[in-house]
Amino acid sequence: MKVIVVGGVAAGMSFAARARRLNEDAQIIVLERGEYVSFANCGLPYFVGGEITDPDRLLVQTPQKLRDALNLDVRVRHEVTAVDTQAQTVTIQTPSGPTTETYDVLFLAPGAEAMRLPIPGIDSDRVLTLRTVDDARQMRAQVEAGIKRAIVLGAGFIGLEAAEALAQTGVDVTVVELADHVLPPLEVEVAHPVQDELGRLGIKTHLGVAASAIRPGVDSDTVVLADGTELQADLICLSAGVVPATAPFAAAGIETVRGAIVVDERGRTSAPNVYAAGDAVTSTDQITGEVRPVALAGPANRAGRLIADFVMRGEAARPLPRPLGTAIVRVGRLTAAMTGANRAALERNHIAHTTLHLHPNQHAGYFPGASQISLVVHIGEDGRLLGAQAVGEEGVDKRIDVLATAIRAQLHVEDLIDLDLSYSPPYGQAKDAVNLIGMVGANVLDGTLRLWYPAQYEEVAQSSLILDTRSRAEYETGYLPGSLNIPHTELRDRLDEVRGAASGRPVRVLCASGVRSAIAHRLLTQSGFDSASLSGGITSLRQYLGKRADTVIKV
């Protein structure tokens, strides 16, 4: 069997290595158009920022090591420019000219390329992308040459990693993002704390505005924004999304959707004996059923391995799972992460859901270093877990990974109550944050707890009495105008006061994080009030409002 692999990094190399482990006799040729194979693209920002000092550490494998260990024929600077799916041949541009190879099995893992914004000046020499080891070296060289100002176009995961890296070197960094908040796949209440953290790192942001032109200059370029703002840049990092690198394969008649190769649950493309995986292919989302590319390293590596199983072992192999899009990013002191569907995807697909906001400590409150994790969790009407996001200083990765596992296992929110998670004071709480999600969710599902939401604050202020159950000292640090402050410990004795102030209107309760207001809600409900508790309390309201919090919440 002669196997040709196109693309020698995540999916491609996982496929090739697994194929060899399963079949010692196959001829396996890996064709990579770049200089390196099996490099750590996820590590590139940390080399730019100086946390990884030796660029060789980004090179996980070399062609020689792969030949020695796995008898793989790895050819760098070999770009596949055409495929004949009838004759089963590929045309390759090599340093010594074009050539062809036949194949019995063709595995396509060409990944994606940075999206070129269609704006004047985008081809300026000062515009760099961060996709390859050479890109990272070039960016690092600019930093070492003493550049002063960098503009990052796009505030996605890679854009913010690049922004933080550049800021760490002392460069003055500005991020421009078309969406109205950074990290657009995250909920606004998770993204706003990250925005604040960027400010603390000295990184400026221009949000809700597009870059409309780049004017190349002698000493620096000018980036012109759609609102007329002009920003000077010595370096422009283009990270406004990616497009699948599939032109030669689409030209060969292999089916694509918006540039991404269409594959089935075995990684089969529309052409016989041609398989594909990674950033270049479509996948079907586990929660929404949406068909879209998922540009993440984990799914790419695992898909390469599973498809090799299918090619070498046939139907006995497991089919490809549907991805959840679990992703994580560090920004300064904070970590933000997500798994499963976000609110926009649920709404787009008309999936009825309830949202929970929690702010538990990452470990026992009495143990030094306790800090809050802000969690946003979406559950279906039947309690099925649909998606979760978190932001905080510590423990975010652990909770999102447990929730990703729970979603993959199709657990319901009540099941989280029973998860037997490791605990001692430096690591967690006897009721871990994940157990608490289960308890709050179960309360919501059975009607013990009724929630209102940060997004409803204006209509609630018009229609209801807002009852703030925090202490007087907390209330004075910031309150909603027109709200009544009765600390939850006094509420039992002051129900008449609430009745009078509400004068027939519903009572909408809040506290700092939703714990005390839930207690108050139970008391009010059992005393005949129409009551609901603010999901996540004033902490979530502040996170939802972001900069607007200063005008809405009075002191």
Ligand SMILES: Cc1cc2nc3c(=O)[nH]c(=O)nc-3n(C[C@H](O)[C@H](O)[C@H](O)COP(=O)(O)OP(=O)(O)OC[C@H]3O[C@@H](n4cnc5c(N)ncnc54)[C@H](O)[C@@H]3O)c2cc1C
């Ligand atoms: C800076 C950066 C940071 C990232 N951080 C993370 C992270 O923290 N977590 C995460 O999950 N994901 C991260 N990713 C995404 C992750 O790296 C990708 O999802 C993953 O590498 C995709 O694997 P792939 O095999 O599809 O493509 P790639 O790993 O990109 O490999 C594709 C290879 O194919 C080659 N190629 C393309 N066309 C041809 C052709 N015609 N002929 C021959 N060779 C070709 C390319 O040169 C490339 O080397 C990051 C990506 C970048 C760029």
